[in-house]
Structures are given as C-alpha cells and as structure tokens.
Amino acid sequence: MHGFPRTPTSLALAAALFCAVAPSAGAGDFGELRLDGYATLAATRALTDGAADFRAAQFQSQGSGRSRDWDFANDSNLALQLSWDTPLPSWRAVAQVIVASDTYDDIKPRADWLYAGWAPRDDIVLRLGRYPMPSGMQSETRWVGYSRLEVRAPLAVYFPMPLTSLDGADLSLTNRLGGLMVRSRIAYGNSEVDLQTRVGDSIVTVRDLVSLSFDVSQGAWRGYVGAFHADVRNVSPGTRQLYAALTQAAASYPPAAALAFNYNTGYNSTWQFDFGLEYQDAPWTLRTEAIYRKSPTKLVAQQFDWYAIAGYSIGRFTPFAAIAQIRFDDDYGPQPIPASPAAAVPALLAYNASLNTLDSTLLTAGIRWDLDRGFALKAQYDRHSLDAPNSRGVFANTAANFDGRSTPIHVFTLALDYQF
Amino acid sequence: MCSRLRWTISSDSLRGLLLACLLATCGDVVAADPAAVGAIAVVVxxxxSIRLMTRDEVYAMFVLDRRGDFHPxxxxxxxxxxxxxxxxxxxxxxxxxxxxxSKLVFTGAGRPPQQLDMPALIGRLAADHTAVAYLPASDLPAGTRSVAVLQPSP
Structure with a gap:
C-alpha cells in the first residue's frame, strides 16, 4: 500500500461536503473541533530460527524472525483523529490519520477515516466518505490497541483482511427491541490497495462491496452478525504469468483450465460472513469471533477462521488466554504432474509451487496492566503451530524449509498503549 | 471568526503526557474499595428540565454518549x-x-463525559443547568437534586 487506498470518488464527495459546510457557517460559529489520538509502541520477537518473519497484518512483508531480531514496526502505530461538529445541525466531519508500517515495511501515514456524517436523530447516522472495512466485530477499532486486552486484533479473524478502509457510504440505525439495543448497519463502497503477497506485488481491487451487519447488546452480552459481498480482483505480474501459462497448457491438457481459473485476472464474486459474541461482566471478559469467506479462486482464499479469548481482571491487571485457528477451505494439495504434453509440465509445477496456506493453530497467553493517564502495558506470548505441509501461517519471507514446520513458533510481544 | 471555533480534547490525559511518561508506572492507583461506596445519586x-431518569437513560447518557442537550x-x-x-x-x-x-471515541460515535475533580464538578453543577453528574447520595450539594439512585449490591 502506498499510503492511501486509491479510490478517490467518495473522498472527493466528503471533501466537497466539508467545503459546503464551512462557508455556510457564516461569521458566527464554526462549531467545535475535537482532537483525539492513540498510539502503540510494541516490540516483537519471533523465534523462527531465522527462517521467516512474523507479521501482525497480512499486508506487511517483513518483521521479526528473519529480517530482524526485534521488530518495533509491525504492531506500533500513532493515530490522530479530528472530529468537527459543524454549525450545521446534524452534520459532523471526522478524519483519522494513522502512521504505521505499510506493505513495503515503510512507516507512512494513511487515512482510515475521512467522512462527513449526518445524524438527524440520535438513532440514525449516515456517513459519506472513507471508513474502516466492515469486516468483523472489531473492524472499526482494529488498530486501537487500547480498546482491547490483546496486543493486536486477533490474527485468525483480522489477519486475512488486508484492506483497511472502504470509500463509499454507510447507514446505521439503532433501535431498542425490548431490552435489546440493536445497531443495524448497511454499507456500500470500493477500495484498492497495493499488497505484497505470496504471489508477488499485487493490486487488490474491491468493487461494489455491499455489507449488512447487526450488532446486538443487552447488559453484559453483545452479539454480532455481519456479511458482505464484493467483486474482488487480485492481480500481480506473477499471477498473470501463471494464468497465461495454465491457459496455454489447457489447450493440450484440459484439466489445466480449471487450475487457470484459480488465478484469473478478472473480478470474482466473494462473500464473507462474520459472527461474534462477547460477554463482559466484571471481572470476566469472554469473546469469540468467526469468519467464513467464500471465494471461487485462490487469489482470495476460501477459509473458516475463529478464535476465543477469556480474561479475568484483578484490580488493574487482566491476564488473558486465547485459542485460534485458521483453516483454508479448498483443495491446496499438489496436482499430479502429467508425463505429457511437455508444455503443461512447467505450468503445473508453477501451480503446485503457488499453493501455500495460512492453516495454523494459535495459543495465546498475556496480561494487560492498566496504568494511569491513558496508558496500558501489555505482555503477550503466542504459540503458532503450522497445520498443513504447505502452510506458512501468518509468516512471510519464508526460507525453503519453513513451510509445514513441525515444531511450534514462539512469538513474544511487549506493548505500551496510549490514548488521549 | 476563529475565536468562535472551540477546541476540545476528549480526556485530560494529553495535558499530562510528559508527566505521565515519568509517572505512569507509579501513579495514583485506585486504592479505595468501590464496594464500600454507599448509594450513588445521579444529580442535576x-x-x-430532567425530572427523573431510568437506569437505561442513565446508561445511554454516561456509557453510550446519548447526551442530547445535556452535559454528563x-x-x-x-x-x-x-x-x-x-x-x-x-x-x-x-x-x-x-x-x-476508546471504541466510542475512535469510531467517531461519541465522546466520554468531561472529567472534573469533585470541587470543580460541584461548581459546574451549580453553574450549569444542563450538567448531569453522579455523587455519593449521602452528601448532595445545595441547589441540586437526585434524578436516579444506584444502590450498592446487597
């Protein structure tokens, strides 16, 4: 990702709205500006025997383990949020810029929030512009370390989503149904990012995403159900070559046609379903989330991922433990290499070499210590087990002997969260 | 014109940032036992214009930032x-x-109530008819009244 996602249309709309609001405020009152911010300074050490780098997000390409011993970039960030309650009734503008490690291992700013919001009533909010990708119960606070027990958003559910924001519009309605508070949200948008992946430097384009979610809470309970559909294209020079080679091979070896489709360069219909359940009744915090992603290609992996976490507060200390699994739900086994035709052999070898998964099981233990003045200190240990012979888990820059490693990988993280 | 633009920071922690860097690990830990606190009154x-508040209304105002024209x-x-x-x-x-x-603020959905120490809070209650606060029910300041009470667990 070079700084900001590329789709400018709705941002231009948001900017136009800002400009429309400012002059109409006249000389009397320019409303209220509010500045908020958060930051995390984290140090991560992954024991991979120098064979791979640990990543905290799928778009990252380097980290601790192979590129460096200690990593201070992948889990660290600094964000500022500017909220403007305009003098126009019901209108506000929000911008949030986050400085963090990008897909090229550069620390750069990006804008995850930039919208004009209209709330004619407390229970209706329309947002036009940029907002976080609606994927999971914590999607809106994915990067806010202070908002959760763990160092990072749970990898099982949030790692597979490399996009950080969407340009478009969303509408939220909040209703009371008996004792239930129900927030219904429908969203539409587009996004495009550069992404370093296992198949090279890709451009991922999400077109016409439509999302619907329901966030229901009552007392200590909160439940979340969401789904989105989008047309997704993921193209890199490597996948273009593979697609071309398999398509060519299909002329003399018909089974290659189906394999070629896995790396087609067009838009493919993609679904994702999200589920979440949280129970918070001091001193207990319990939370679980799961996603199922349905995709016809291997450019966007079809998968089922879940995690569960439990925390117990003792004064300002909250120790926690978690378990998580990432499971690709598709055939990632190697294809038989035919003796002939000769032209198909290199194409199928290249196809087999491309078949890597994230299949892994994560066991986590950690503690959050709430300090004064908006600080929280966390220590976390993660044990990663790779669950398939061709799995790389959440690791990148893998050496030849890393895939399907039989011994677990230990990752230690210390993080200081701050918010104001 | 710019003087009419109001700046706010959602918590007072930025102002104490430098001090916090030095004192974060040895600051003022919540020492007193919340369970020992008697009845708590929501006061105005x-x-x-608020006559009485239900528990849900207090929750909406203080937890969800559904404050309307009032200032919790x-x-x-x-x-x-x-x-x-x-x-x-x-x-x-x-x-x-x-x-x-943190979730409330960084989703742009709202902001926490303004934080004031006890003397400043009592002063604000006396000066602002839109202010809503909570105080030990046994010691309400003159000129205020209770609109809801949260009793300790039996």
Missing part, C-alpha cells in the same frame, strides 16, 4: 465513586470502561 441542578460529567478514575458507578450501571470495571470509551 434544581432547575434542570465524570469524576476522576482515582475516585472510588466512579468505579462503583460504572460497576453498578454497566457491570464494567476500569479496564472495561477504558476499552469501551
């Missing part, structure tokens, strides 16, 4: 009344409330 000035006020975290208030209202401790407030 006598001439406030928080005591400092070091005051055991605050910990007891949110424990009784939302079954959430300090850590949980911090996380919840």
């Amino acid at each position: 000035r006598n001439d406030s 006020l928080d005591l400092p975290e070091s005051d055991p009344t605050r910990a007891a208030f949110y424990m009784r209202l939302a079954q959430k401790n300090l850590t949980m409330m911090r996380a919840l407030r």
Whole structure:
C-alpha cells in the first residue's frame, strides 16, 4: 500500500461536503473541533530460527524472525483523529490519520477515516466518505490497541483482511427491541490497495462491496452478525504469468483450465460472513469471533477462521488466554504432474509451487496492566503451530524449509498503549 | 471568526503526557474499595428540565454518549465513586470502561463525559443547568437534586 487506498470518488464527495459546510457557517460559529489520538509502541520477537518473519497484518512483508531480531514496526502505530461538529445541525466531519508500517515495511501515514456524517436523530447516522472495512466485530477499532486486552486484533479473524478502509457510504440505525439495543448497519463502497503477497506485488481491487451487519447488546452480552459481498480482483505480474501459462497448457491438457481459473485476472464474486459474541461482566471478559469467506479462486482464499479469548481482571491487571485457528477451505494439495504434453509440465509445477496456506493453530497467553493517564502495558506470548505441509501461517519471507514446520513458533510481544 | 471555533480534547490525559511518561508506572492507583461506596445519586441542578431518569437513560447518557442537550460529567478514575458507578450501571470495571470509551471515541460515535475533580464538578453543577453528574447520595450539594439512585449490591 502506498499510503492511501486509491479510490478517490467518495473522498472527493466528503471533501466537497466539508467545503459546503464551512462557508455556510457564516461569521458566527464554526462549531467545535475535537482532537483525539492513540498510539502503540510494541516490540516483537519471533523465534523462527531465522527462517521467516512474523507479521501482525497480512499486508506487511517483513518483521521479526528473519529480517530482524526485534521488530518495533509491525504492531506500533500513532493515530490522530479530528472530529468537527459543524454549525450545521446534524452534520459532523471526522478524519483519522494513522502512521504505521505499510506493505513495503515503510512507516507512512494513511487515512482510515475521512467522512462527513449526518445524524438527524440520535438513532440514525449516515456517513459519506472513507471508513474502516466492515469486516468483523472489531473492524472499526482494529488498530486501537487500547480498546482491547490483546496486543493486536486477533490474527485468525483480522489477519486475512488486508484492506483497511472502504470509500463509499454507510447507514446505521439503532433501535431498542425490548431490552435489546440493536445497531443495524448497511454499507456500500470500493477500495484498492497495493499488497505484497505470496504471489508477488499485487493490486487488490474491491468493487461494489455491499455489507449488512447487526450488532446486538443487552447488559453484559453483545452479539454480532455481519456479511458482505464484493467483486474482488487480485492481480500481480506473477499471477498473470501463471494464468497465461495454465491457459496455454489447457489447450493440450484440459484439466489445466480449471487450475487457470484459480488465478484469473478478472473480478470474482466473494462473500464473507462474520459472527461474534462477547460477554463482559466484571471481572470476566469472554469473546469469540468467526469468519467464513467464500471465494471461487485462490487469489482470495476460501477459509473458516475463529478464535476465543477469556480474561479475568484483578484490580488493574487482566491476564488473558486465547485459542485460534485458521483453516483454508479448498483443495491446496499438489496436482499430479502429467508425463505429457511437455508444455503443461512447467505450468503445473508453477501451480503446485503457488499453493501455500495460512492453516495454523494459535495459543495465546498475556496480561494487560492498566496504568494511569491513558496508558496500558501489555505482555503477550503466542504459540503458532503450522497445520498443513504447505502452510506458512501468518509468516512471510519464508526460507525453503519453513513451510509445514513441525515444531511450534514462539512469538513474544511487549506493548505500551496510549490514548488521549 | 476563529475565536468562535472551540477546541476540545476528549480526556485530560494529553495535558499530562510528559508527566505521565515519568509517572505512569507509579501513579495514583485506585486504592479505595468501590464496594464500600454507599448509594450513588445521579444529580442535576434544581432547575434542570430532567425530572427523573431510568437506569437505561442513565446508561445511554454516561456509557453510550446519548447526551442530547445535556452535559454528563465524570469524576476522576482515582475516585472510588466512579468505579462503583460504572460497576453498578454497566457491570464494567476500569479496564472495561477504558476499552469501551476508546471504541466510542475512535469510531467517531461519541465522546466520554468531561472529567472534573469533585470541587470543580460541584461548581459546574451549580453553574450549569444542563450538567448531569453522579455523587455519593449521602452528601448532595445545595441547589441540586437526585434524578436516579444506584444502590450498592446487597
């Protein structure tokens, strides 16, 4: 990702709205500006025997383990949020810029929030512009370390989503149904990012995403159900070559046609379903989330991922433990290499070499210590087990002997969260 | 014209950033036991338009930032009344409330109540008919009245 996602249309709309609001405020009152911010300074050490780098997000390409011993970039960030309650009734503008490690291992700013919001009533909010990708119960606070027990958003559910924001519009309605508070949200948008992946430097384009979610809470309970559909294209020079080679091979070896489709360069219909359940009744915090992603290609992996976490507060200390699994739900086994035709052999070898998964099981233990003045200190240990012979888990820059490693990988993280 | 633009920071922690860097690990830990706090009253000035509040309305105002035209006020975290208030209202401790407030602010959905120490809070209640605060029910300031009461667990 070079700084900001590329789709400018709705941002231009948001900017136009800002400009429309400012002059109409006249000389009397320019409303209220509010500045908020958060930051995390984290140090991560992954024991991979120098064979791979640990990543905290799928778009990252380097980290601790192979590129460096200690990593201070992948889990660290600094964000500022500017909220403007305009003098126009019901209108506000929000911008949030986050400085963090990008897909090229550069620390750069990006804008995850930039919208004009209209709330004619407390229970209706329309947002036009940029907002976080609606994927999971914590999607809106994915990067806010202070908002959760763990160092990072749970990898099982949030790692597979490399996009950080969407340009478009969303509408939220909040209703009371008996004792239930129900927030219904429908969203539409587009996004495009550069992404370093296992198949090279890709451009991922999400077109016409439509999302619907329901966030229901009552007392200590909160439940979340969401789904989105989008047309997704993921193209890199490597996948273009593979697609071309398999398509060519299909002329003399018909089974290659189906394999070629896995790396087609067009838009493919993609679904994702999200589920979440949280129970918070001091001193207990319990939370679980799961996603199922349905995709016809291997450019966007079809998968089922879940995690569960439990925390117990003792004064300002909250120790926690978690378990998580990432499971690709598709055939990632190697294809038989035919003796002939000769032209198909290199194409199928290249196809087999491309078949890597994230299949892994994560066991986590950690503690959050709430300090004064908006600080929280966390220590976390993660044990990663790779669950398939061709799995790389959440690791990148893998050496030849890393895939399907039989011994677990230990990752230690210390993080200081701050918010104001 | 610019003088009419109001700047706000959602918590007072930025102002104490430098001090916090030095003192974060040895600061004022919540020492008093919230369970020892007696009944807590949600209070307004006598001439406030609020007559009574249900528990849900108090929750909506203090936890969800559904404040309407009113201005909810928080005591400092070091005051055991605050910990007891949110424990009784939302079954959430300090850590949980911090996380919840963080979500509220960084989704652009709202902001936490303004935090004032006890003398400043009482002064604000006296001066502002839109202010809503919580205080030990046994010691309400003159000129204020209770609109809801949160009793300790039996």
